[in-house]
Amino acid sequence: MITQSKERVAVDLEFTDGCQIAVITLVDTARDNAMSPEMGDAFRVVVDSLKTFSDLRCAIVRGAGKNFSIGGARDMLSSLADTRRTAEDRERFMLGFYDRWLTLLDIPVPVIAAIEGECIGVAPIFACTSDVAIADDTAKFQITFTALGLFPGMAMAYLMPLCAGRQHAALAMLAGAAFSGREAAEWGLVARSVPAGRVQEEAIAIARQIAANAPETTRDLARTLRIKRAELQPVLERDGRKQAESYGSAEFRKRIAAYLPEHYDAA
Numbered sequence: 001m002i003t004q005s006k007e008r009v010a011v012d013l014e015f016t017d018g019c020q021i022a023v024i025t026l027v028d029t030a031r032d033n034a035m036s037p038e039m040g041d042a043f044r045v046v047v048d049s050l051k052t053f054s055d056l057r058c059a060i061v062r063g064a065g066k067n068f069s070i071g072g073a074r075d076m077l078s079s080l081a082d083t084r085r086t087a088e089d090r091e092r093f094m095l096g097f098y099d100r101w102l103t104l105l106d107i108p109v110p111v112i113a114a115i116e117g118e119c120i121g122v123a124p125i126f127a128c129t130s131d132v133a134i135a136d137d138t139a140k141f142q143i144t145f146t147a148l149g150l151f152p153g154m155a156m157a158y159l160m161p162l163c164a165g166r167q168h169a170a171l172a173m174l175a176g177a178a179f180s181g182r183e184a185a186e187w188g189l190v191a192r193s194v195p196a197g198r199v200q201e202e203a204i205a206i207a208r209q210i211a212a213n214a215p216e217t218t219r220d221l222a223r224t225l226r227i228k229r230a231e232l233q234p235v236l237e238r239d240g241r242k243q244a245e246s247y248g249s250a251e252f253r254k255r256i257a258a259y260l261p262e263h264y265d266a267a
Contacts, residue, residue, distance in 0.1 A: 018055065021207045031070070033068065034073040036076055041100060047103040058109050059112070083248075095240045098153065098155075102129065121143065136195075137181050142176065150246045155236055
């Protein structure tokens, strides 16, 4: 097992089927696997390590415990509301944050997202960027940016309509409406949903189907089908600017203070 960690966060890497299948686990159960910069750094290291395994055929990304991830870490969000930070600093921070997590697109083999429990805020980006995503029927998805007065980041407003269709994306993002894993499958955000408790089993089954195919052809096809980093770059730059503006607004400070009173410092 490879574990990259700092304090309370970690990303674990394990292998099965003779190192043909990698299982990447986001671990911060105390905070429901919140996506922090520290966890993003650990995720990048694990992704880089996968490039050295010549026998690798497929990777699975999952969350530890009952939830996949509740999205951006609360202390990170509250710190970005600090009035002493400049727009340039906020934008630079967010671009770095996106880059850490979008290293998923650099994994050299097909990636399966196995989603159970809550998948909130920015966490549905894993469904948008993985090659195959599956979810528990009862998983809870919710994209909560507008409730905080925050423009969505990490190309979410670009990728969601591509994956789920414009109307479903609007419902999820403008209204912030929660939707289930079963609905996510009906929309096309995930490839399929399965009964409660079956997600990990299904992910392994799909990974084994992939692993049985010709490896070089499978890798080449995955690269062809996958969203390209170059295509996303102008979108990410726009999102970085938009989010920097949102973080600096009085509306965001008011909403984040109500949402995160235990972390927020009005000074």
